[in-house]
Amino acid sequence: MMRMPISIAALCISLSAHAADAFDDKFRQLDELLPTATPYRTASGAPGHAYWQQRADYTLRATLDEAKRAISASGQITYHNNSPDTLHYLWLQLDQNIYKPDSAARRMLTAPSREAWAKAKGQDEGMKFEGMRGILAGREFDGGFRIGAVKTAAGQPLAYTINQTMMRIDLPAPLKPGEKFSFALDWQYNINEQKVLGGRSGYEVFEQDKNALFEVAQWFPRMAAYYDVAGWQHKQFIGSGEFTLEFGDYDVSLTVPADHVVASTGELLNPEQVLSAAQRERLARARGSDKPVLIVTQAEAEAAEKSVSGATKTWRFKANNVRDFAWASSRKFIWDAQGYKKGGTNVMAMSYYPKEGNPLWEKYSTQAIVHTIEQYNKYSFDYPYPTAISVNGPVGGMEYPMISFNGPRPTKDKKTGELTYSKRAKYGLIGVVIHEVGHNYFPMIVNSDERQWTWMDEGLNTFVQYLAEQAWEEHYPQSRGEPRAIVDYMRSRNQVPIMTNSESLLQFGNNAYAKPATALNILRETILGRELFDHAFREYGRRWKFKRPTPADFFRTMEDASGTDLDWFWRGWFYTTDAVDISVDGISEIGVSSKNPETEKAWKKAQKAGEPESVTDRMNKGMARRTEAHPELKDFYNEHDDYTVTNKDRNSYAEAVGKLEPWEKQLLEQGKHLYLVDLSNVGGLVMPLVLEIELKGGKKYIERVPAEVWRYSPKKITKLIVTDEPMVGLTQDPYWETADIDTGNNSWPRKVTPSRVELFKSEQRDDMMKDFNTPLKAKDAKTEAGDIKDEAGK
């Protein structure tokens, strides 16, 4: 009778035997899917003893032609072959070629179905003015790189071939392991108007003062990555998969109109030539300040807007150990800065924005940069670069080493000119600054292959962004990271696994940002706990900063450093589109017989008495009976029912108890309550059980059961719960921490799900005759109605 554990095991085995024809082993080790360890990448997820990566150093000069909205440039690239392979050619990325009128990206665009368009009811569904303008303008825009010359350092022309957004340079002699090769190029291109053509860089024109603001990126031919897992990563740039690049040192000279202010990757080498004495003094003061200091004030920026300089200035920047280089330039820039120094970090946080960004930007941008670095340092590693910059311009949110482009702005009232900002713009700005500055860690330093895997940078970064936003203020309005916020997506149909190439992702933001961020949050809070998780996540950063990790390196490091087999977790969350939906199907109480006939027969009698009365018995109440009329007919059996304890019962009990060991007697007297809880896994993802148990006396407590409870039977299990008092209720996942997509089946007894239905009045049908007779509005009134502005920060 006390062999409960054995009978539970037997139950599980019989269940798994039933499902044998389609047994789905949720705990099968991932090694079958992950690449075999090599000397370059170990089975523990760390770089191996023979890890290598290529390197590319750049010396670049560029001139911004403000009137023509064009860049002309030249440069020298030194490519270091650190691989064990001999290379016969080099591949470079020509990302600007996505703007060629005949680019593959343009040609492969598809439209939403004509049904979707025809029936579009609002903003989110239909074709927008901007969309149509972008498509038409893209056909006219003379975009893409014009490559002028490609030569060796000695000036000998090099043969090259352009394949859409990639360029192959054929080497004059094979490049052996350990050798380097220098070559020079010159090129020019027209900059895209970002608000019209989109993109991760571009210019914006301000209607009021006719000035432009340039955010410049993907502006030079960049070395494609060559690495042990992918060889050359030269998958074409068609829009979603971002940039896979090599680290190197940059020496960059930027010639711009003399009245422009330049924000850039790297450190400014010639402040004496481009900044005023006052600006240099303010910068020095900002370094030690505990709040942002203005380097260029709004009044100074507004004064600069009023004229256009015909002269130029050259700003020279140096950046070490970065994988890319971007910059921004405008005479409209207000500029503020604040130093932050702690541990291995010594950085100038700086923001550049036009007056159109205030009052939002002066209040939040630089503060958000400092906050990001302070928080991300906790969860990864000390920020190693000398600057961290947030620029306001046309790009909604994009990251580059040390510099990011962020879009949110206040709303300007068209009549009064009053500047106010919505809650959405405020948290949109703080959130996007945290996100884009956070990208310095992932993928600018932990340099994953963005062209292949979007989640490795966006998902990890969105996860740390979630942690940083938590530390900004209580009840920060977060949209990604909280388990309950992912439920609608997890329930949706058109999904692909997180482990899908960037260009093939469906529901991009949910797939590559929200889902991995939420999965990591659940891994931290519910599965590993903060201590184990944080150590492992930091270890991943420590191992892979300034190196290129793959998904397997991340999965293996998290397991290796936490000492936990998480293969089931990666398998479920990253390789499938299953959702969490665990149902509490039923509960039965199992009493343990004390063997004492006094107790046991009384219990059985009470059970019998608890049964509902039969209908016949109820109808026969008060019926005349023969034994009532003739009491002499009653005997022993009318006095004693089946539950009467006999002396024989008592003797055999005494005999049985006499044979029990003292610990066996004690066990029988404990009076525990045993329940068999039937649970089913409706959604497919195995997850830990978080059972909230409510006892008759009112006490509630949580029992946490590891996910491995599903190992023998991934669809249905029975779990034994032992309590001290009768259990009156049980709820799986009471805090909504597992992203369960149907909490309606999580409780026993079932709870009623409250909801509201809205009732509508029946609408009158169109009345054309009435419409025809409606008086025509005056012209002025019409114009005003057409003026209703677009909500800022879309």
Ligand SMILES: [Zn+2]
């Ligand atoms: Zn991002």
